[in-house]
Amino acid sequence: MTDALRYAYAVVRDTGAPEAALDALTALEGVTGVADEPVYAVRHLGLAVLAGAVPAEDYDEGPLRKRLEDMAWLERMARAHQRVVDTAGAEVCVIPVRLATVCLGDEGLRRMLATGRERFTSALDRLEGRVEWGVKAYATQPAAEEPPAGAANAADAPGTPSAPNSPGAMSGRDYLRRRKAQRQAAERRWGDTEEGARLVHDTLSGLAEQSRLHPPQDPRLSGISERNVLNAAYLVRREHSADFAERVGGLAGRTPALRVELTGPWAPYSFTAMDETSDAEGAGGAGGAGGAEGKTEDAGADG
Amino acid sequence: MTMAPEGPLAHQQIALVDVLDRLLAGGVVITGDLTLRIADVDLVRIDLRALISSVNANVPSPWEEP
DSSP states (O other): OTTSEEEEEEEEEOOSOOGGGOHHHHHTTTOBOTTSOBOEEEEETTEEEEEEEOOHHHHSHHHHHHHTTOHHHHHHHHHHHHHHHHHHHTTSOOEEEEEEEEEEHHHHHHHHHHHTHHHHHHHHHHHTTEEEEEEEEEEOOOOSSOOOHHHHHHHHTTTOTTSOOSGGGSOHHHHHHHHHHHHHHHHHHHHHHHHHHHHHHHHHHHHSSEEEEOOOOOHHHHOOOSOEEEEEEEEEEGGGHHHHHHHHHHHHHHOTTEEEEEEEEEOSGGGSOOOHHHHHHHHHHHHOTTSOOHHHHHHHTTO | OEEOOSSOGGGSOOOHHHHHHHHHHSSBOOOSTTBOSOSSHHHHHHHHHHHHHHHHHHOOOTTSOO
16 A cells, blocks of 8 residues: 555645644645545655545556546646645645656655755745736737728718718729728737737736746647737735736736736746746846846746 | 636636646656656657647647648
């Protein structure tokens, strides 16, 4: 039994409370894990890992690799993992562990805590009281085809009663001028998309303690055909969440070329690794929102 | 503009791709003999292949060229 497989979800501080009273576990009452198993905690060195016993026929290395090829199975596992992490994360500071981290027995979980002790402890200190917000921006579809000149005229009509009301009554030069103006407007709109995404990211980075850019989402995976121009995560103090969300709303209103989506609060998944890149990025963000150019941060977003 | 509804994530239908962005690119990665070494880079490759092939097979995208 001791070498049975354990699926690890997240690491929390061991508050020293009796197991039943550990806040993370109280929050998880009635919430099951990836194999519909109850979630329990293994404590070691002042840390506790939230984990569950999972069957070897699914979670041993070979079977797991095969299972991961099954989209429905992957989705169930990912959603169950996220549910455990975010449910516990609503109550206490959690350090999520990468999807499909499987250990051998409780002893394996203790070794995991010992191996990662410094990283877990420093991450808990850094992330206590913080949540992650996701912000995505999509280019709103540019007008596919300008409306017929007559229709545009009709819309203008109240202000310009003397304007000719049918294409036939418009001179060739007027028609070409109008088309040129419409094309330029469409181009400006695309230009605004990129600028708008940078404005959104720079502004939110200035408000957040840390930011991280995820790769733009593939429309085939997201099911959203609009071009995803920003897919970012921001680390924010929990009590500043309402302000942050409000600023996101304000930015969305200022950039009509973008559709802005806010998700969260998430547990701080995107900020568990404190590598040199994110360190420098955090310092830059604190100094002023102007510096970081979106694309360059992407290189560091890999760790 | 679209804003997520108020409240914790548990009450929303979250897009799978948003979950995977975080579960695959975030989280502490433990390496060493104690884990089964599944949680490393190759997982991302496997998952994305599964995702894309699954999407292609089951949900033909209207915006894709035939």
